[in-house]
Amino acid sequence: MPLDSFGREIDYLRISIIDHCNLRxxxxxPLSGLKFSTSGDLLSATELERVARAALAVxxxxxxxxxxxxxxxxxxxxxxxxxxRLPGTHDLAMTTNGILLPHLAKRxxxxxxxxxNIHLDTLHPGRLQRVMRFGTLEEIWAxxxxxxxxxxxxxxxxxxxxxxxxxxxxxxxxxxxxxxxxSVRFIELMPLGGGECARVALSQYVSNRDTKERIEQSLGxxxxxxxxxxxxxxxxxxxxxxxxxxGMISPVSQPYCGNCNRMRLTADGKFHLCLLNDDExxxxxxIRNGSSDEMIGKTLLRxxxxxxxxxxxxxxxxxxxxxxxxxxx
Ligand code: SAM
Ligand code: SF4
Numbered sequence: 001m002p003l004d005s006f007g008r009e010i011d012y013l014r015i016s017i018i019d020h021c022n023l024r025x026x027x028x029x030p031l032s033g034l035k036f037s038t039s040g041d042l043l044s045a046t047e048l049e050r051v052a053r054a055a056l057a058v059x060x061x062x063x064x065x066x067x068x069x070x071x072x073x074x075x076x077x078x079x080x081x082x083x084x085r086l087p088g089t090h091d092l093a094m095t096t097n098g099i100l101l102p103h104l105a106k107r108x109x110x111x112x113x114x115x116x117n118i119h120l121d122t123l124h125p126g127r128l129q130r131v132m133r134f135g136t137l138e139e140i141w142a143x144x145x146x147x148x149x150x151x152x153x154x155x156x157x158x159x160x161x162x163x164x165x166x167x168x169x170x171x172x173x174x175x176x177x178x179x180x181x182x183s184v185r186f187i188e189l190m191p192l193g194g195g196e197c198a199r200v201a202l203s204q205y206v207s208n209r210d211t212k213e214r215i216e217q218s219l220g221x222x223x224x225x226x227x228x229x230x231x232x233x234x235x236x237x238x239x240x241x242x243x244x245x246x247g248m249i250s251p252v253s254q255p256y257c258g259n260c261n262r263m264r265l266t267a268d269g270k271f272h273l274c275l276l277n278d279d280e281x282x283x284x285x286x287i288r289n290g291s292s293d294e295m296i297g298k299t300l301l302r303x304x305x306x307x308x309x310x311x312x313x314x315x316x317x318x319x320x321x322x323x324x325x326x327x328x329x
Contacts, residue, residue, distance in 0.1 A: 001059040002300075004307045011061045012231070012262040015048060016328035017079060018068040019267045023097050024133040025121070027162060027189055027200045028324040031133070041268045045075045047287050049082035051265060054296035056088040060263075064093045065113075066328030068267065071100035077111045084112020093117065095158070095329060098143025099135050105143075105150035116147050117156040117185075122169040123176075131165040156183040156247075158329075161211050163204040170211050171218045177244030178219075185234050185247035186211045190276065190313070193323035208250040212237075215246065222246060231261040251276075257310030263303060264327060271303035272327060276311035276318045 001009045019037050021029055043051070052063060063083055070076060084092050091114055098118040101108075108116075118140065122128050125137045147155055159166070159173050170186060177184050189205045191198035216222055222237035225245065233256050234247030250256075257274075264272040269284025281303045286295060311317070319327070 001061075002304045004304050006307075006309050008258075008260055008307070009231075010261055010263055010304045010307065011059060012064070013052070013055050013060050013062070013265060014064045014066055014262055014328055015052070015083075015265045016066050016068065016267045016326070017048065017070050017076070018042065018073045019326045020072050021067060021069040021097075021325055022072060022099060023069070023135050025119075025160070026131055026133065026165065027160060027197050027204070030196050030323070033195070037268045043265075043267065043269045043284060043287075045078045045082055047269070047284070048079055049086070050287060050293060051283060051296060051300075052083045052089070053086055054293045055300055056086055057293065058297040058301055060300075061088065062091040062093075063089065064091075064095060066095040068325050068328070069097055069099075070094055071096050071104055076104070077107055080108055080111040080113045091115075095119070096143070097132070097135065097140060098147065099139045101143035101146040105146040105152055109150045109152055113152060115154060115156075116152045117158050118144050118147060119158045119160075120144070120173070121159055121162070122166040123172045124166075124169055127166055127169060131162055154181070154183060156185055158185055158187055160187045160189060161206045161208075162189060162200070163206050165204065167206050167211070167214075170214055174215045174219060174239065174246055177239060177242045177246055179243065181243040183234075183236070183245040183247050185249055187249040188252045190251055190318070190324070192276070192319045192327070194318075194320045195323070197323055198318070205252065207253045208248040209253060212248060215239075230259050233259075251311070252313055255310060255313075260307070260310075263300065263307070266322070266326065266328075271300060272322075273303055273307045274311060275327060275329075276313060277308055278319050278321050279306065279308065281306070 189201040191201035225236045270280040273279040
């Protein structure tokens with residue numbers, strides 16, 4: 001397994017396959033001034049397969065497709081098939097807003113996708129329109145049901161807690177775990193890109209300590225689960241008698257950089273070394289200049305070796321050049 005210069009085992013590649021989206025969440029994607037990659041900028045399905053194969057050869061084991069909204073990619077099924085069939089792939093998951101899953105879930109499962117994380121910030125239709133801006137609760141809920149029916153499980157729901165938008169909804173969302181064996185994960189806002197989304201993230205930030213307290217006040221004590229995986233960015237809890245799990249992902253108040261196991265690939269073919277930092281290493285040019293899989297693997301190992309020790313949000317340092325929709329979370 002590849003080790004970075006701080007001894008962390010890096011075996012998880014998050015692959016952004018598109019930077020377009022059918023929603024415009026207030027903390028991720030501005031309404032105007034968007035600069036999308038052209039189709040020629042994006043890595044093709046064959047190029048993505050080559051990066052995944054090279055990654056497996058140097059010891060990577062897990063992949064996640066993300067975006068933007070990965071389900072908007074017309075060749076998504078081909079991408080899943082190509083990566084899913086590579087020997088050595090232990091996990092192939094996808095993060096999505098779920099809207100297109102009713103049409104895709106079964107076919108994705110057949111193509112080799114194991115599971116999905118679905119982004120849902122509130123169960124209140126009006127507040128959903130404020131925070132995710134396009135799309136409806138009905139559509140996302142239909143996506144969740146389609147994912148369950150297609151066995152894209154264990155199902156995880158991602159909730160980004162944003163003061164004044166959905167912070168009063170965390171109790172209802174946590175309550176879903178009483179009846180469903182889902183993982184509902186509350187994520188602290190991160191400022192990326194230096195623009196209006198970063199300003200929302202900074203001004204509307206809610207600490208997961210407050211979110212946890214709010215949930216416990218209404219629903220009872222959360223018990224920390226004993227079997228936490230060190231590389232899991234989420235601290236996992238359970239409500240009394242609940243079927244599902246409540247996760248707290250707290251990159252701002254409790255950074256987990258010491259256990260980071262991930263590398264990111266942007267849709268336009270750059271290894272992005274840390275979510276909250278601008279350092280990148282171009283792999284697309286290497287691929288298009290005829291590099292062998294071995295050379296691609298070496299580029300990835302160089303990226304792993306150059307990973308920074310951690311983020312410096314506390315000093316106001318973050319990724320300036322890209323917004324979250326260009327990195328995939
Ligand atoms: N469109 C898909 C979605 O929304 O799940 C995949 C891409 S999106 C960038 C991946 C995840 O990033 C989302 O599920 C959301 O939880 C998270 N996210 C987006 N912007 C964020 C921000 N500013 N801070 C923290 N998490 C964020
Ligand atoms: Fe789109 Fe996901 Fe960003 Fe929301 S968080 S705007 S769904 S990419």
